[in-house]
Amino acid sequence: MTKLVLVRHGQSQWNLENRFTGWVDVPLTALGVREAKKAGKLLTKEGVEFDIAFTSYQQRAIKTLWLSLEAMEQMYIPVTKDWRLNERHYGGLTGLNKQETREKHGDEQVHIWRRSFDIPPPQIDVDSEFHPSHEAKYAAIDPALLPTGESLKITTERVLPYFEDQIMPFIRASANTIISAHGNSLRALMKRLFDVDDADIPGFEFPTGNPLLIELEDGTTNIISARYLDKKRAKELPPVPKKKS
Structure with a gap:
C-alpha cells in the first residue's frame, strides 16, 4: 500500500487579511507555522515514512x-x-481584499471568478508589481509560460501534466510521497485522483495545514482510503472512485 499526502500550506498573511494571494509570495502567520508543525505531528502519529516530497x-x-x-x-x-x-494566478484581482472586491463588482461576479471552473479573472498588466516576470525565481522560465490570470481549468492544465510526468513515476514505484501546495493546485490533483467532474471540483475545500492521507494500491492510483488527519478541521471529500482496471 502506497501513501500519498496532500497538504495545503498553513495560514498565510494574506489568508488572514482576506486578500487574493495567488502567486504573491507571502509568509505564513504564527498560526500557519503552528498548523504546519501540527501537520507533521499528525503524520508522525500515523507512522508515515516518506520517500520523496514535492512543493511549489x-x-x-x-x-x-x-x-x-x-x-x-x-x-x-x-x-x-x-x-x-x-x-492559481488571480490576475488583476491579486492583492485585492475579497470583501471590498465584492462591494465593487458584486457578489455574483466575484463568485464566478472564485468558484467557476473555466472563467478566469481579469488579466494582470505586465507593469503590475505582481506580474511574475518581475520575480527572480521565474527568470529562467519562458515568459510565455508564466500565467497572468488563471481559471481553475487553466490551473489544472498546468498542474496535471507535471503530476503525470514528474510525480506519478514515484507513486507507481510505490514511493510514499508528500505534496505541499495550495488550495487550487491541490484541487487539480483531487480532480485527477478522485475523478471529480468539472462542475463539482470548485466546491471542494482544502483546510490549511491539515494533511489529507490517501492510501493507494501499490503501482496504481486506485484509492483504498482517504481522510484528513485533523478530524475537527476536516472538509468534505469526494467519493472514492471505482477501481481502474
Missing part, C-alpha cells in the same frame, strides 16, 4: 513542508520544488 516555488508551501518534515524528523528526504505546483 512559494514560501508558504515550502516552509509548511519544512516544518512538517522537521516535526517528523524526516528532513533528509529529497525535495523537489516546481513552479507548476504554484497557486
